[in-house]
Amino acid sequence: xxxxxxxxxxxxxxxxxxxxxxxxxxxxxxxxxxxxxxxxxxxxxxxxxxxxxxxxxxxxxxxxxxxxxxxxxxxxxxxxxxxxxxxxxxxxxxxxxxxxxxxxxxxxxxxxxxxxxxxxxxxxxxxxxxxxxxxxxxxxxxxxxxxxxxxxxxxxxxxxxxxxxxxxxxxxxxxxxxxxxxxxxxxxxxxxxxxxxxxxxxxxxxxxxxxxxxxxxxxxxxxxxxxxxxxxxxxxxxxxxxxxxxxxxxxxxxxxxxxxxxxxxxxxxxxxxxxxxxxxxxxxxxxxxxxxxxxxxxxxxxxxxxxxxxxxxxxxxxxxxxxxxxxxxxxxxxxxxxxxxxxxxxxxxxxxxxxxxxxxxxxxxxxxxxxxxxxxxxxxxxxxxxxxxxxxxxxxxxxxxxxxxxxxxxxxxxxxxxxxxxxxxxxxxxxxxxxxxxxxxxxxxxxxxxx
Amino acid sequence: xxxxxxxxxxxxxxxxxxxxxxxxxxxxxxxxxxxxxxxxxxxxxxxxxxxxxxxxxxxxxxxxxxxxxxxxxxxxxxxxxxxxxxxxxxxxxxxxxxxxxxxxxxxxxxxxxxxxxxxxxxxxxxxxxxxxxxxxxxxxxxxxxxxxxxxxxxxxxxxxxxxxxxxxxxxxxxxxxxxxxxxxxxxxxxxxxxxxxxxxxxxxxxxxxxxxxxxxxxxxxxxxxxxxxxxxxxxxxxxxxxxxxxxxxxxxxxxxxxxxxxxxxxxxxxxxxxxxxxxxxxxxxxxxxxxxxxxxxxxxxxxxxxxxxxxxxxxxxxxxxxxxxxxxxxxxxxxxxxxxxxxxxxxxxxxxxxxxxxxxxxxxxxxxxxxxxxxxxxxxxxxxxxxxxxxxxxxxxxxxxxxxxxxxxxxxxxxxxxxxxxxxxxxxxxxxxxxxxxxxxxxxxxxxxxx
Numbered sequence: 001x002x003x004x005x006x007x008x009x010x011x012x013x014x015x016x017x018x019x020x021x022x023x024x025x026x027x028x029x030x031x032x033x034x035x036x037x038x039x040x041x042x043x044x045x046x047x048x049x050x051x052x053x054x055x056x057x058x059x060x061x062x063x064x065x066x067x068x069x070x071x072x073x074x075x076x077x078x079x080x081x082x083x084x085x086x087x088x089x090x091x092x093x094x095x096x097x098x099x100x101x102x103x104x105x106x107x108x109x110x111x112x113x114x115x116x117x118x119x120x121x122x123x124x125x126x127x128x129x130x131x132x133x134x135x136x137x138x139x140x141x142x143x144x145x146x147x148x149x150x151x152x153x154x155x156x157x158x159x160x161x162x163x164x165x166x167x168x169x170x171x172x173x174x175x176x177x178x179x180x181x182x183x184x185x186x187x188x189x190x191x192x193x194x195x196x197x198x199x200x201x202x203x204x205x206x207x208x209x210x211x212x213x214x215x216x217x218x219x220x221x222x223x224x225x226x227x228x229x230x231x232x233x234x235x236x237x238x239x240x241x242x243x244x245x246x247x248x249x250x251x252x253x254x255x256x257x258x259x260x261x262x263x264x265x266x267x268x269x270x271x272x273x274x275x276x277x278x279x280x281x282x283x284x285x286x287x288x289x290x291x292x293x294x295x296x297x298x299x300x301x302x303x304x305x306x307x308x309x310x311x312x313x314x315x316x317x318x319x320x321x322x323x324x325x326x327x328x329x330x331x332x333x334x335x336x337x338x339x340x341x342x343x344x345x346x347x348x349x350x351x352x353x354x355x356x357x358x359x360x361x362x363x364x365x366x367x368x369x370x371x372x373x374x375x376x377x378x379x380x381x382x383x384x385x386x387x388x389x390x391x392x393x394x395x396x397x398x399x400x401x402x403x404x405x406x407x408x409x410x411x412x413x414x415x416x417x418x419x420x421x422x423x424x425x426x427x428x429x430x431x432x433x434x435x436x437x438x439x440x441x442x443x444x445x446x447x448x449x450x451x
Numbered sequence: 452x453x454x455x456x457x458x459x460x461x462x463x464x465x466x467x468x469x470x471x472x473x474x475x476x477x478x479x480x481x482x483x484x485x486x487x488x489x490x491x492x493x494x495x496x497x498x499x500x501x502x503x504x505x506x507x508x509x510x511x512x513x514x515x516x517x518x519x520x521x522x523x524x525x526x527x528x529x530x531x532x533x534x535x536x537x538x539x540x541x542x543x544x545x546x547x548x549x550x551x552x553x554x555x556x557x558x559x560x561x562x563x564x565x566x567x568x569x570x571x572x573x574x575x576x577x578x579x580x581x582x583x584x585x586x587x588x589x590x591x592x593x594x595x596x597x598x599x600x601x602x603x604x605x606x607x608x609x610x611x612x613x614x615x616x617x618x619x620x621x622x623x624x625x626x627x628x629x630x631x632x633x634x635x636x637x638x639x640x641x642x643x644x645x646x647x648x649x650x651x652x653x654x655x656x657x658x659x660x661x662x663x664x665x666x667x668x669x670x671x672x673x674x675x676x677x678x679x680x681x682x683x684x685x686x687x688x689x690x691x692x693x694x695x696x697x698x699x700x701x702x703x704x705x706x707x708x709x710x711x712x713x714x715x716x717x718x719x720x721x722x723x724x725x726x727x728x729x730x731x732x733x734x735x736x737x738x739x740x741x742x743x744x745x746x747x748x749x750x751x752x753x754x755x756x757x758x759x760x761x762x763x764x765x766x767x768x769x770x771x772x773x774x775x776x777x778x779x780x781x782x783x784x785x786x787x788x789x790x791x792x793x794x795x796x797x798x799x800x801x802x803x804x805x806x807x808x809x810x811x812x813x814x815x816x817x818x819x820x821x822x823x824x825x826x827x828x829x830x831x832x833x834x835x836x837x838x839x840x841x842x843x844x845x846x847x848x849x850x851x852x853x854x855x856x857x858x859x860x861x862x863x864x865x866x867x868x869x870x871x872x873x874x875x876x877x878x879x880x881x882x883x884x885x886x887x888x889x890x891x892x893x894x895x896x897x898x899x900x901x902x
């Protein structure tokens with residue numbers, strides 16, 4: 001499964017991606033040095049229901065993202081973000097309801113007229129008035145939503161399931177009559193009555209809806225819940241299945257992956273995951289996940305090297321920092337520190353990297369400044385400094401762990417007061433070291449070699 | 452499954468948590484207003500293999516966390532963190548190998564002598580020399596690790612599986628002879644040959660190891676891979692199963708949950724997830740996940756209200772910001788903004804919250820400052836300002852959407868130049884509003900009411 005091959009024992013030729021789009025190679029182009037093991041229990045050959053190799057993205061930074069606490073997007077910002085998303089290669093761009101405010105209406109119209117490759121959707125409450133406004137704006141499709149859990153039926157709109165169904169069918173018929181796409185989504189699907197929502201989805205499917213939507217509105221679902229619900233739904237409707245996962249319990253990326261495995265076709269994302277509360281499946285983290293699962297499809301379809309600038313654009317627009325632990329673009333996503341990690345990474349990066357940083361235009365960094373540094377990392381740094389030819393392995397080990405000129409003194413520039421008092425690991429026990437500290441230790445030793 | 456009850460249709464009394472520790476109630480104390488639906492397809496009654504209601508935490512901020520790019524912990528900081536973890540209620544605290552450096556050795560000894568409730572472990576390479584150093588320090592247990600994937604066997608230590616087994620059995624026997632706990636873990640388990648590692652784990656189990664460890668060292672596993680591997684392993688060994696998940700593809704929390712569902716007993720965490728690259732399963736995010744799955748167990752065992760200060764302590768020590776989207780403690784984790792969300796939250800918080808913020812000593816916030824604000828949120832703010840009795844619903848709606856005194860002018864303090872030019876939604880189309888902007892609009896209107 002998951003487009004992986006070349007494990008420890010099984011020959012690479014036996015591996016098959018579980019679901020690859022017809023246009024991509026049957027081998028799925030997995031980097032043989034990096035794939036997950038064919039000898040592992042999860043190697044599911046021909047998992048026909050899975051869409052991990054042909055999913056589509058409904059990018060909702062300009063809808064869900066506008067519900068993020070810090071978000072305020074003027075038209076100029078919206079256009080910049082829409083163009084950047086289009087350049088990245090998302091399939092759909094979803095916008096805030098034009099009913100929300102006059103600017104929301106005007107901006108929706110303006111973005112529809114940009115001529116982007118991505119289809120433009122807007123997300124409205126499931127009623128005729130909202131649907132008419134949406135159609136007026138010139139969108140390619142309308143995303144209808146209504147709460148179906150008892151919580152939302154009681155405390156939000158007050159409608160019975162029969163009323164919901166009757167309204168839904170009327171609105172779907174109207175949007176279809178305008179010749180544009182229509183999606184019907186329940187809200188809070190995982191706390192809705194299963195039989196009720198399956199009936200509702202089937203009715204919408206018969207009415208010719210393009211997609212039904214499943215939403216974990218409160219972020220409480222787990223991957224197994226998601227797999228079970230989507231798998232069940234996949235057997236009940238013929239239309240596409242869109243999924244939307246909030247991240248309150250940290251499962252939004254994994255849930256999206258499970259949904260695709262179970263037969264969902266579309267995943268909602270936002271850049272950095274911005275949205276209500278702590279947000280939804282982040283576009284970048286989903287790319288990190290899917291490039292491992294279905295590398296050929298993801299690399300050929302999405303402009304991965306544009307991820308960093310896209311995230312920076314949105315982070316600046318909503319005045320947040322990119323989280324330190326963000327997959328791919330977090331400042332240390334490809335930093336290797338422990339001795340045994342650094343040694344192996346220097347021999348073969350696949351030992352401790354499941355993602356190739358170069359696919360995203362990123363680079364790796366091997367830290368040599370700590371008490372857990374190994375001598376192999378110091379050797380690599382010496383080579384980076386262009387001094388490799390002048391150091392034997394024994395000399396590298398001496399830099400690494402024997403008494404050496406003090407970088408602390410060296411940093412003052414006063415060569416006379418340098419003392420043979422420090423070594424990298426000893427110093428790293430005493431205080432945090434910067435890369436120029438360790439470089440100074442190496443260069444001091446090198447000077448000494450030549451004396 | 453997942454200790455949930457009180458769904459839309461099924462009576463609450465039919466729900467049963469799948470695995471509750473003997474000491475906790477059979478009802479598992481789920482908040483009936485907040486649980487996931489009993490009518491949902493994922494309601495698995497009596498899932499005997501699952502340990503979601505009796506897992507243990509091996510907290511590795513002082514080991515894995517020390518491998519984070521920014522981490523430099525002196526003894527004073529280590530002691531502060533160890534005490535804070537102990538106060539939070541983690542079962543084990545894992546420390547960096549005493550072989551790493553002199554300070555690592557000395558600090559390990561010092562932390563063992565603190566008399567904490569949590570057991571102290573250290574994590575060493577699987578060889579006699581490292582194991583002896585570990586035992587010398589006075590730890591309660593030794594965590595042995597060795598790479599088992601072909602990547603690591605070829606590029607890291609160069610040992611065959613037979614050599615690994617022979618060394619492992621010798622070291623396990625030695626540690627056991629000292630009367631302390633011993634764990635044997637493979638590294639990069641998901642890219643290791645399944646049959647090879649099952650054989651190895653069985654041999655260690657027979658040798659009397661306390662735990663075997665499964666590690667997704669490169670962060671490439673998915674929840675279904677994890678479930679399958681742990682489920683298979685559960686049938687092969689009788690000892691406890693520890694799990695360790697890196698977060699490179701955003702699945703570390705979900706993978707931990709899947710592992711527990713499949714019969715794993717222990718989860719490795721670090722505060723904010725700090726570790727190699729972008730880190731491992733974060734303690735806080737795991738708590739967010741597990742308090743939804745097994746509320747009674749988690750709330751009775753862990754000091755959830757101490758999470759925020761624990762995270763702040765570690766964030767300060769490694770000079771990072773708590774990510775904006777961190778579950779529970781991110782600045783907007785309980786901020787509700789869109790009109791339909793705010794309206795329902797004000798009527799019943801469970802509509803859009805799967806976690807009760809009060810369980811973690813946090814509070815919710817309903818934003819009323821945007822173009823997607825609804826009038827119900829403005830009404831709630833008016834009540835918070837103590838002006839509720841003086842506003843009719845029609846007047847609230849007028850504040851919300853009709854021409855009103857301008858908060859912009861009002862903010863200058865010059866009452867004479869206030870103009871009936873703005874309303875909250877109109878202004879929010881023009882620029883970002885702060886809470887004092889909207890409060891000013893409300894108070895201005897209120898002043899006008901009294902004139």
